[in-house]
Structures are given as C-alpha cells and as structure tokens.
C-alpha cells in the first residue's frame with residue numbers, strides 16, 4: 001500500500017587508508033532518490049559519522065566582522081529611513097511596517113516585484129533568538145505585500161519568501177532580513193514540485209504531501225514534529241545539508257491564502273528549528289517557500305511547503321559546500337544522515 005518509495009542504492013569504495021596504517025578501508029556510499037522529483041543525492045556514511053559536534057560557534061574574526069558591519073549598516077534603525085528605497089506612488093505607503101518588521105523594495109532587484117523584509121532593529125541575532133513573534137511580524141508584512149501586488153496585478157501569480165542568513169548563505173548584509181519576490185512565472189524548482197505532485201496524484205489518486213506526512217509520521221525516523229497545521233520533517237534525499245521541510249497540511253497551496261493561524265503555527269515551528277540548528281552549531285542557512293499560483297487552489301495535489309538547509313559557518317577559512325557536484329551535476333553531497341538530523345531536532349518540538 002506504500003505509494004511513496006524511498007529508494008536507495010549502496011555502493012562501496014575501497015582504499016588503503018593512511019589513517020589505518022594503509023590497511024583496507026571500505027566506505028559505503030548511499031545514493032538516495034527523492035520520492036517526488038527523482039533527484040539524486042549522495043551520502044558517505046563514514047563521513048557522516050565523523051560530523052564534528054560543537055564546532056566553535058563564533059570566532060573572534062566573525063565577531064569582529066559583525067561589529068564592523070554594524071557601523072555602516074543600511075538596515076539598522078538609525079539608517080534605514082535614509083538609506084533604503086521606498087515603494088513608488090501607486091503603493092499606499094513608502095515602506096510597509098508591522099510590529100518590529102519593515103519591508104521596502106530591494107535596491108538592486110532581480111524581479112519586477114522584489115522586496116526586502118527586515119525583521120527588527122537588531123543588527124545580529126544568534127539563531128536561538130528568533131522568537132515566533134519576531135518571525136510572524138516579518139512574514140505578515142510579506143503577505144500584505146503579496147496581497148497588494150496581486151490586487152493590482154493579477155498576472156503576478158507566483159510569490160516566494162526567501163532567507164539567506166549570513167554571508168556563507170549569500171547574504172550581502174548581516175542584519176537579518178528576508179527577500180521576497182512576486183513573479184509572472186514559477187522558478188524551475190517550483191514548477192518541478194508542482195508538476196511532479198500532479199503526476200503523483202494522477203498515478204496514485206492521492207495527494208503526495210498528505211501521503212508523505214502520513215508515511216513519515218508512521219515511519220518516525222525522519223519525523224521532527226507538528227506545530228498545529230504544519231508538519232516538520234527532514235528530507236529522505238536532501239538537496240543540502242541538514243535539510244528540514246515544513247508542510248502546510250491545512251489544504252493551502254499558496255502564500256496569499258495563508259490564514260493567521262497557519263502563519264502562527266509555521267512561525268512557532270520555524271523558531272524551534274532555528275533553536276535546534278543553533279544547538280547543532282549552525283549559524284548560516286537558506287530558506288525558501290514554494291508557493292503555488294495565486295489564481296488556483298492546487299490543494300487536491302499540492303501543499304504549500306518550505307525548505308531550509310544549513311550552510312557553512314561564518315569563519316575565515318570555511319570550506320564551501322557548493323562544489324561541482326551541486327553546481328553542475330545537480331547531485332549534492334550530503335554530510336549527515338537526515339535520520340540523525342531529525343533525531344537532533346525532535347527535542348525542540
């Protein structure tokens with residue numbers, strides 16, 4: 001009856017290791033296939049076991065860079081009004097404010113509607129300091145922005161909230177902020193998710209996301225927990241390290257249809273995941289929201305979902321995690337087992 005197949009292939013690499021006095025060393029490599037998109041990733045199980053715990057969280061160098069960046073930060077309260085762009089006159093306000101958050105146009109946009117949402121006046125926050133309230137304030141103004149754009153421009157149907165946290169995750173500004181885009185077309189990744197969900201529905205007569213939640217809840221090893229209507233789990237075949245997935249099970253396929261209670265549920269869970277990341281010594285990550293089109297309810301086969309992946313820590317000589325396998329071959333190398341990550345995060349739920 002299991003419609004979702006968690007496929008993996010194990011191959012072994014043999015070498016004479018200097019770490020074992022040049023005796024034979026066998027490394028099992030797991031090739032895992034994503035049950036929805038069929039994308040592959042690879043995990044070296046030996047390497048995953050070696051994952052160092054409790055690496056230094058903030059080095060003297062990174063603290064110094066954070067302090068330096070504070071002096072001329074565009075997003076700090078004393079500069080924000082002077083140095084950030086404003087919306088043109090057809091918007092009701094120049095910048096959208098709500099609680100501690102403030103949203104304004106991106107100075108160098110890569111879309112017709114590309115805005116930046118600053119969480120608060122705090123220049124730097126460790127990941128265990130993002131309270132549900134702080135997250136809610138910011139995501140609420142993002143939703144307000146999307147609804148306004150859609151009311152004026154019904155052709156702009158694809159909305160997404162994205163978070164590059166700290167420079168190793170491609171943030172050019174340290175002050176915590178999200179980047180939000182409203183576009184005329186879906187990104188290839190969103191398109192793939194929606195198309196694959198539709199195919200799954202046609203083949204199996206059921207909703208992949210409901211099946212995934214049920215299967216993973218029962219299975220348990222990648223299950224993290226639930227916050228109201230939002231389910232949290234780690235991905236069987238991640239696209240990046242420590243990948244966590246949130247699924248809105250409240251039959252919603254698009255951001256603009258999120259209600260206040262869904263938003264609260266999501267922010268409660270996200271705050272917990274960030275606490276867990278912090279305890280795992282993660283200080284940098286990417287997050288994206290995959291929202292279906294505004295003009296159709298796809299919830300028969302597609303649910304709104306979110307992914308987070310950890311990125312290297314902000315240290316002077318960090319090793320990047322985006323090499324040839326990720327950039328060109330689209331078969332990422334994953335450094336820890338998703339099952340171990342889920343076990344670590346479960347304590348916060």
Ligand SMILES: [Zn+2]
Pocket residue numbers: 070073074075076077122123124175
């Ligand atoms: Zn700042």
